[in-house]
Amino acid sequence: MGNFKVGPNVYFGVGKLEKLREINCKKVFIVTDPFMVKSGAINQVTDHLDAAKINYKVFSDIVPDPPLEIVSKGIKAMDEFDPEAVITLGGGSAIDAAKAISYFRNMINKGLDSQKTDKKVLFIAIPTTSGTGSEVTSFSVITDKKFNVKYPLVDEAMVPDMAILDANLVKTAPNFITADTGMDVLTHAIEAYVSTESSDYSDALAEKAIKLVFGYLERAYKDGNDLEAREKMHNASCIAGMAFTNASLGINHSMAHIIGGRFHIPHGKANAILLPYVIEYNANLKEFNRNEYSDTAKKYAEIAKFLNLTSSNNAREGVKSLIRAICTLKRNLNIQSSLKEAKVERKDFESNLEDIVNIAINDGCTKTNPRYPNPTELKEVFKVVYEGK
Numbered sequence: 001m002g003n004f005k006v007g008p009n010v011y012f013g014v015g016k017l018e019k020l021r022e023i024n025c026k027k028v029f030i031v032t033d034p035f036m037v038k039s040g041a042i043n044q045v046t047d048h049l050d051a052a053k054i055n056y057k058v059f060s061d062i063v064p065d066p067p068l069e070i071v072s073k074g075i076k077a078m079d080e081f082d083p084e085a086v087i088t089l090g091g092g093s094a095i096d097a098a099k100a101i102s103y104f105r106n107m108i109n110k111g112l113d114s115q116k117t118d119k120k121v122l123f124i125a126i127p128t129t130s131g132t133g134s135e136v137t138s139f140s141v142i143t144d145k146k147f148n149v150k151y152p153l154v155d156e157a158m159v160p161d162m163a164i165l166d167a168n169l170v171k172t173a174p175n176f177i178t179a180d181t182g183m184d185v186l187t188h189a190i191e192a193y194v195s196t197e198s199s200d201y202s203d204a205l206a207e208k209a210i211k212l213v214f215g216y217l218e219r220a221y222k223d224g225n226d227l228e229a230r231e232k233m234h235n236a237s238c239i240a241g242m243a244f245t246n247a248s249l250g251i252n253h254s255m256a257h258i259i260g261g262r263f264h265i266p267h268g269k270a271n272a273i274l275l276p277y278v279i280e281y282n283a284n285l286k287e288f289n290r291n292e293y294s295d296t297a298k299k300y301a302e303i304a305k306f307l308n309l310t311s312s313n314n315a316r317e318g319v320k321s322l323i324r325a326i327c328t329l330k331r332n333l334n335i336q337s338s339l340k341e342a343k344v345e346r347k348d349f350e351s352n353l354e355d356i357v358n359i360a361i362n363d364g365c366t367k368t369n370p371r372y373p374n375p376t377e378l379k380e381v382f383k384v385v386y387e388g389k
């Protein structure tokens with residue numbers, strides 16, 4: 001027995017921001033980051049609101065890996081303005097912060113005045129990176145700076161009502177952000193594909209997203225103005241989001257959350273560093289003999305097959321060819337292959353190791369990983385990720 005949720009209305013393509021003129025609201029609270037204001041990207045949203053005579057207030061305090069303090073500040077600002085809609089423009093950080101602001105403001109008000117919550121606040125997400133898929137997911141990742149921990153919050157109430165994908169907005173993303181965020185897409189899709197909650201529905205989406213990443217990420221990285229590559233990566237990000245909001249993720253994300261929080265590595269880069277090692281751990285090839293492999297190894301091998309990385313039907317060869325292809329892609333995107341290469345200090349890593357193992361095991365994404373790790377195993381994976389191969 002399964003369950004597959006179909007999410008927000010997704011409008012995609014250049015010019016689709018025009019949909020903002022039709023939202024039928026008088027007051028909009030815009031949540032974004034300072035770059036969107038400084039670069040003028042925000043005008044692409046506000047011009048439409050001006051044309052439709054919609055009043056708006058801009059909250060542009062969002063920083064990468066948004067901390068609890070900024071969410072609190074946003075709740076206050078939103079409450080004072082009391083909007084009918086929230087529009088969030090930015091990468092995963094802006095979208096996640098806006099989700100948390102809207103969600104907790106609603107919860108607080110519900111406690112104080114049940115009538116206030118009867119008025120549904122429309123939520124519109126406009127991503128400017130092709131990475132998190134947050135525009136269609138029930139996830140919001142918020143950082144507690146006191147403990148350097150990132151908390152993935154999950155609630156269906158956080159799924160946006162509308163997502164608008166205009167690849168023109170992504171063109172300003174520098175190549176290293178394109179690389180990191182693009183690898184985030186690949187990690188979402190691969191983790192969804194092997195998750196214990198995967199289904200024919202989520203597999204179809206994950207497969208398409210994986211093919212798009214291998215087809216277009218390098219092009220978008222090499223030429224940020226390649227609009228076709230940008231559009232395909234924007235679609236891949238959203239499609240992978242649809243897959244993982246249903247199938248959930250695995251330990252790659254559990255480990256990336258704490259690595260990102262503790263060592264301040266951007267989320268996509270943390271995922272990219274981990275991915276080959278996590279695939280190797282999950283496939284567990286050493287435990288199996290020549291003709292008998294884990295179901296997870298077979299699923300990784302399916303990926304290698306539909307990417308035409310191998311003609312062999314042997315699962316071991318499939319897993320290995322997938323790992324090789326991911327390592328080649330990472331090299332071509334100039335992404336480091338270990339935490340050591342990413343300049344994490346050895347003493348910093350070693351003094352945090354026990355703690356990060358425990359936090360990763362207890363992360364919400366661990367429970368849908370296809371192989372449930374014990375602390376000793378996870379510690380070994382972290383050590384390999386630190387040293388590299």
Ligand code: NAD
Binds near residue numbers: 033173
């Ligand atoms: P981000 O939002 O943190 O942005 C990274 C940097 O890129 C920022 O400085 C931002 O200003 C800049 N930027 C964004 N768009 C740009 C553009 N078009 N041009 C130039 N610069 C631009 O990056 P992200 O990778 O999109 O989001 C990462 C966050 O999302 C992390 O906190 C991660 O944990 C979270 N996340 C959430 C989900 C989810 O489903 N909610 C999934 C994965 C990750």
